[in-house]
Amino acid sequence: MKPGRYVQRPPAVKYRGIFINDEGPCLMTWARTKYGDLNHRMYTNVFELILRLKGNYLWPAMWDNSFATDDPLNAKLADEYGIVVGTSHHEPMMRAWKEWERAGNRKGSWDYSKNAEKLRAFWTEGLQRTKDYEKVTTVGMRGDGDEPMTETESIALLERIVGDQRRLIGEIINPNISEVPQVWALYKEVQGYYERGMRVPDDVTLLWCDDNWGNIRRLPTDGERKRKGGAGIYYHLDYVGGPRNYKWLNTVPLPKIWEQMNLAWHYGADRLWIVNV
DSSP states (O other), rough: OSOOOOOOOOOOEEEEEEEEOOOOOOOHHHHHHHHHSSSSHHHHHHHHHHHHHTTTTOOOOSSSSOOOHOOOHHHHHHHHHHOOOOTTTTTTTTHHHHHHHHHHGGOOOOOOHHHHHHHHHHHHHHHHHHHHHOOOOOOSBBTTTBOOTTTTTTHHHHHHHHHHHHHEEEEEEEHGGGOOOOOEOTTHHOOOOOOTTTOOOEEEEEEEESSSSSOOOOOTTGGGOOOTTTTEEEESSSSSSOOBBSSSOOOOOOOHHHHHHHHHHHHTTSSEEEEOO
């Protein structure tokens, strides 16, 4: 090497990862056959894969699993590997959707207008058990099971939810809440809330999404690019939902993926990229 000063720049996107969404039956069957479940022995392979792909971020499998409670070593080893763990667009505050489902009627309905106290307690547990790990906390709320909220649940209620979630983050993680990484996913109808005037504080990352078929619906404006939290992209290579599912086949061509993500980067959506696999 020639004498001189050499500088390696940081990655073009800060958080780069995968969302193990539709894990059944392929990954789930393999993991349960080979490792017994989606436990730390299985996830070490996922962590290594992410690192080999130059990633650093993960939304864990959630159809029939809970990353934190299925195996306490999952989160510990992720942190040791340097993998930043979050939760998906409809699983706020570091809690897996499956954890709420497993609790059944003991916790009441997934409705903040009727069950705010139990929901706050549920979210508090998620923050407390992960407070020592690097993470990006999802804020906001969708309906139970990744469905839209009811029409009676207004933008005002969602803004109240985010405000209450941020108070919990400040109490448990860091009183200087603007230094805590947070993300709000503008997925499906949630983007409509934003377009009708709902706002979150500037330090929260706006996660723009595709239309589930590889077409990014919206990119940051000039004013939005000045937000402290920046913007990111949630993109699909796999989808279960209407008008039809697509799994296991590469239905989104690589040139199209490159074109869409290159466009996103040029428009400043470079804080977080997560792809549904």
